[in-house]
Amino acid sequence: MATIFKALKNIASGNRPRKLHPPSFSDDSTELELLSLPNAIPKQYPPLILIHLILLSAAFVLLPQTPIPNLPISPPTRGLDKPQHPFLAPITTRPVLTLTWACLGAILLVPWWAGSLRQWAHNGTLGSRSVQERLEGDPHKQRDIWNASIFTVYTALALHGVIILFGAPFIQYVQHTALLALLLALYTTFPPAYVLGPPRLGLPFLSASASNAIVQNDLWVRIFAERNTRNPPERALLYPTYGAFLGAWCGVIPIGLDWDRPWQAYPLTPAAGASLGYITGALLALGANLLFFFAEADRLDSSGTPGSLAKGDTKKKKRKEREQKKKLFTKED
Numbered sequence: 001m002a003t004i005f006k007a008l009k010n011i012a013s014g015n016r017p018r019k020l021h022p023p024s025f026s027d028d029s030t031e032l033e034l035l036s037l038p039n040a041i042p043k044q045y046p047p048l049i050l051i052h053l054i055l056l057s058a059a060f061v062l063l064p065q066t067p068i069p070n071l072p073i074s075p076p077t078r079g080l081d082k083p084q085h086p087f088l089a090p091i092t093t094r095p096v097l098t099l100t101w102a103c104l105g106a107i108l109l110v111p112w113w114a115g116s117l118r119q120w121a122h123n124g125t126l127g128s129r130s131v132q133e134r135l136e137g138d139p140h141k142q143r144d145i146w147n148a149s150i151f152t153v154y155t156a157l158a159l160h161g162v163i164i165l166f167g168a169p170f171i172q173y174v175q176h177t178a179l180l181a182l183l184l185a186l187y188t189t190f191p192p193a194y195v196l197g198p199p200r201l202g203l204p205f206l207s208a209s210a211s212n213a214i215v216q217n218d219l220w221v222r223i224f225a226e227r228n229t230r231n232p233p234e235r236a237l238l239y240p241t242y243g244a245f246l247g248a249w250c251g252v253i254p255i256g257l258d259w260d261r262p263w264q265a266y267p268l269t270p271a272a273g274a275s276l277g278y279i280t281g282a283l284l285a286l287g288a289n290l291l292f293f294f295a296e297a298d299r300l301d302s303s304g305t306p307g308s309l310a311k312g313d314t315k316k317k318k319r320k321e322r323e324q325k326k327k328l329f330t331k332e333d
Contacts, residue, residue, distance in 0.1 A: 037293065037296045037297065037300070038230075038231065038296065039231065039232055039289065039292040039293045039295075039296050040124075040232075040293060040296075041232050041289050041290070041293050042120065042124075042125055042126040044126040045120070045126055045232075045286070045289070046286060046290075048113075048116055048126060049113070049236075049282055049283075049285075049286055052109060052112070052113045052282075053279045053282055053283070055105075055109050056105060056106070056109050056110075056275065056278070056279065057275070057279065058105075059101065059102065059104070059105025059106070059108075059109065060101075060102045060105065060271075060272070060275050061091070063101035063102070063104070063105055064090045064091045064094070064097060064098045064101045064102075065087075065090050065091075066101070068097075071094070071097070073089055073090055073093050073094070082261075084261070084262055084263065088262070088263060089262075091263075091268070092262035092263045092265060092268060093262065095176060095265050095266065095267065095268050096175050096176060096179065098268065098271075099176065099179035099180060099183065099267065099271055100179060102179075102183055102271060102275070103179055103182050103183050103186065106183060106186040106187065107186065110186050110187065110190055110191060111145075111190060111194070113191065114148070114190055114191040114194040114195060115194070117191060117194075117195045117233055117236055117237065118144075118194055118195045120232075120233050120236075121195050121196075121231075121233040143207050144194055144197065145194065146207060147193065147197065147198050147206050147207060148189075148190050148193035148194035148198065149190070150198075150203075150205050150206055151189060151193045151198035151203070151206065152185045152186060152189045152190045152193060153185075154203055155185040155188070155189040156178075156181045156182045156184075156185035156189075157181070159180075159181035159184050159185055160177055160178055160181040163177050163180060163181055164177065166252070167252075168266070168267075173266060173267075176266055176267045177267065179267070179271075180248075180267040180270055180271055180274075183271055183274060183275075184244060184245070184248055184274055187240065187241070187244040187274060187275075187278045188240075188241040188244050188245060191237055191240070191241075192220070192223070192224070192237045192241065195233065195237060196216075196219055196220065196223075196237070197216055199216055199217045199220045200213035200216050200217055201217075223237065223238055224238065224241065232285075232289040232292070232293075235285045235288055235289055236282070236285045236286075236289070238285070239281035239282065239284045239285035239288070240277075240278045240279075240281035240282045240285065241281070242277075242281060243277035243278050243279075243280050243281025243282070243284070244274045244275075244277045244278040244281065245274075245277070246277050247273035247274045247275070247276050247277020247278065247280070248270045248271070248273050248274035248277065249270075249273070250273050250277075251269040251270040251271070251272055251273020251274065251276075252269065252270050252273075253269075254269045255269055255270075
């Protein structure tokens with residue numbers, strides 16, 4: 001009744017009722033064409049990766065600031081000629097605790113991002129799932145989480161030995177090296193092991209998957225050894241992995257310098273380099289995915305493909321048709 005009275009009031013006042021136009025499907029068709037591209041990326045990808053990187057940076061810098069009653073900050077013994085900023089004191093004076101906080105932050109944040117990448121790689125979407133998908137669930141999720149976690153532990157043990165071979169103390173800094181290896185393994189191993197599945201190397205405690213061992217191993221070789229990525233999720237896995245390793249390698253350089261600064265304590269600089277490398281690699285992957293996506297969209301637009309992506313060509317055709325009609329009308333007059 002209220003709508004009827006409102007319509008009568010509009011008619012009495014002389015206002016015309018609003019016309020209902022049929023919905024336009026040009027935007028939907030454009031979105032469908034863009035999503036069908038090989039290098040298409042979901043719109044949730046840029047904000048999700050930025051949130052992930054911001055939280056990861058905050059975990060490395062802010063979590064060590066947490067006060068612990070029974071573990072006070074000891075006065076610095078290095079760099080007394082140039083005192084460091086008070087903000088850096090909790091990070092540099094307790095390297096083991098700093099690495100512990102960094103590993104805890106990575107344990108919380110890296111699997112979350114790996115789950116988003118898994119959804120993207122398997123379903124082509126990101127963000128919240130529908131109610132039906134949540135009710136159906138993922139029958140292989142628990143198995144894949146177990147396999148990725150166990151394979152990450154194996155990688156951490158292997159990286160511990162590699163770091164020692166690169167010059168780390170064998171006995172003196174066992175906790176430092178173990179935490180650095182765990183942080184590197186979380187950055188570089190858990191996401192691809194959860195998204196792709198771990199390579200089939202015959203390791204114990206890894207449950208068998210349905211995929212073929214040869215195909216699984218070739219997939220890892222193609223992405224991480226040959227660096228041959230074929231879609232955006234693979235780039236999102238490759239670039240941060242290489243960035244973390246290169247960052248940790250470059251982070252060793254300041255340790256050998258004779259600056260005698262508190263932040264040169266082992267393994268702060270390799271851990272910071274690994275985190276910065278991981279963040280840089282993720283940002284490079286974002287830029288590369290956007291570049292490939294825009295290049296494909298522009299190529300499809302310029303190729304004259306029928307559809308909403310070729311709006312420029314359709315507008316030109318309509319203008320030509322209008323001009324031809326005008327010429328015909330002028331000739332008839």
